[in-house]
Each structure stands twice: as structure tokens, then as C-alpha cells.
Amino acid sequence: MTHPPYLSPAYRSTLLRAPSRPPLRMKADADAIELTSPVFGHHEVADHEADLTAQHSGEPLGERIVVSGRILDGSGRPVRNTLVEVWQANSAGRYAHERDQHPAPLDPNFTGAGRCLTDDEGRYRFVTVKPGAYPWRNHHNAWRPAHIHFSVFGTAFTQRLVTQMYFPGDPLFPFDPIFQSIPDAAARERLVAAFDLDATEPEWALGYRFDVTLGRTPMEDS
Amino acid sequence: MTTPSQTVGPFFGYALPYAQGGELVPEDHPGAITVTGRVLDGEGEPVPDALLELWLGETGTRGALDRRGPGVSGFGRCPTAPDGSYRFRTARPATPYLALLVFARGLLKPVATRIYLEDAPDPLLDSLEPALRATLIARAETADAYVFDVRLQGEEETAFLEF
């Protein structure tokens, strides 16, 4: 099983929010609108939105990184022109969100949100800073491993994916109920980006590679 | 190998919502309808940090994200308010239903459902027992204002779908 179950008691917020019934398996219906997806236009997303380090007058503090990869469908084909959105904490582990109460500094030069459309090979690329780990109130001494939130569309509304990208070798993995909510260890590893020397830019930024494979649509299965 | 889902978390509010995201058509759009409601948890408490996405099945004349000028955007996005409420303004879909996805802190993957604007014969609706069927049908408050609550868990839990 790739995806986490809805109910994952160690992640306490699931207790009152996880549906108690399994979802109804839809019968094949070629006309179901969920088998289609929005089409995005380049007039809707500006190129500079993919650079999270250039949204303010100065440069954000932290380790500058380039995160790039490909969005693929279940058959390994590139998903072109699809919308990829990211958001993250700053290098100190603080979100530019009014409800984040972590007493770490905000960075006036970092908001931490970006988006782009994939190219004809399904590629995306963001320039950002490495986010810090941050505490949360799920249990005593709970800390989230450093992560970048990803939102991806795909070619069918059924493929819509929101996930989190992690960094290799994070010592917090064994203790994080959100990462560990994915039952299969190999599936968890697919959320860990790879350090990529080829994507690393000399004298400038480390590169990380994170490919995303969207689920098959039922029509492809039949 | 499919990439696993993770929760949208509590801090998407400064990143994913965009201006007029819940307004798929301008206010003066002929035949525009509103769909409002609340997202509720297993104790019937409002979920103040959910994100709803509405899909009409076609990108629309304005583009999915674009909100400029007259016409239709086929996609909408609306975060819930502190009282768990949301509000969309949209064109009537070509199908009897609108597709809805709900993301939230505590949902490790989204829930998918449909908002039917009328209780009429339909392959999905007809396959459900009456109480479950009722969870998919919006209540018409006026001819152009519909109410649809999403109950994530519990007795009147919304029928969620898997494709």
C-alpha cells in the first residue's frame, strides 16, 4: 500500500478527521469529470514564482538549494504543463503563517511559497533555502523532519497529490508519525529527495532531486 | 511506483489559496450559483483548517486559475474560515454534480466527493442507500444558492469516493 491510511492514531489529528467508512469504489464511468483535470496556461503562472529566494528586497538566510525533478504518470510518461506548488518553513523552522507559534525568527526576506508549470519533459525546478526542522504539539518533544510541501495536479482530478519532500539522512524520520504513517518503508523512501551533484551549482547552491509519480487513473488500468 | 500522499498540514494558508480562488465566475455571471457549507469533524466541530477544491470538468473560458474578466474558470479553491465554513460561486456544471476534494490537517490524503445539485436518478446516487445518498445532495436554499456540508467522520459521514 503506497498511501497512508486515513486513520493513523500516532498522528493525533487523524482521530476525529479520518472517515470511518472506506471510500466507495466508483464503477467505471468514462464520463466522470474526475477523470479530467484543469489545463494550466503560462499566462497564469510567472517564471519568477519558482524562485523563493527572490521575492523580497534581500536574500533569505539559510542554505541555498535547487530542488528539481520530474512529474510522471503511472506509466512513466512526463506530465506536461501541470501546476506544481511548494510551501515550506524558513531556514530556522518557522512558517510565514499567522498560526505558527514556534519561537524561531521570521525572515523578512523569505515567504516560502512558490509555484511553476512543468515543461515538455515533465520537469520542474525551484530555487529556495533548506527549511529547518520545527516542533509541533502532537506528543512530547515532537519535531517534524525538514520538509517541503508539494502540491501536484496531473492529468486527472483523481491523480491530485499533496505530499511532502524530505531530505536524505534526517535523524527525525523514525520519530515522525506523519512520515511513518506510510506503512511501506520503500514507499516512505520515495518521499526522500536525493542529493544531486549534477544539479548542484558550483559556488552557489546544493541540488536535490525529487521525482513524483502520480497514481494511475482507472481508465489506464482497464 | 506511486509517490505517497502526506497531509496538507496546518500552514498552507499563506501559500495555496489565491485571490478570488472560490469565485469561479464573476458576480454578474448569468446563471451563477453559490455553494456554501461547513466542514465538520467526528464530533461535529468545525474544521477551521481545511482546503476545498472544486472542479467543473472543463477548464473554462478564463483558464483554471485566472479570475480576470467575464467567463468561467473551471477550477476553484477555498480554505475554510475559523467556523469551518467555505463559499464558492460557480457556473452550473454540464454534469448533475460538481467534483469536490477536501484537504486538511489530520487528513493524510484528501477525501473526494460529489456535490449533486438535484436529487434525480443517477448511477452513483441510485447505488446508495437513502441515508448515504442524502449526504451527496446539496440543499437548495433558493434557486441559485446551495448548501453542502462535509462531515468527515461519524453518523452522517459524507459518502467519499475512490476512482
Ligand SMILES: [Fe+2]
Ligand atoms: Fe510543514
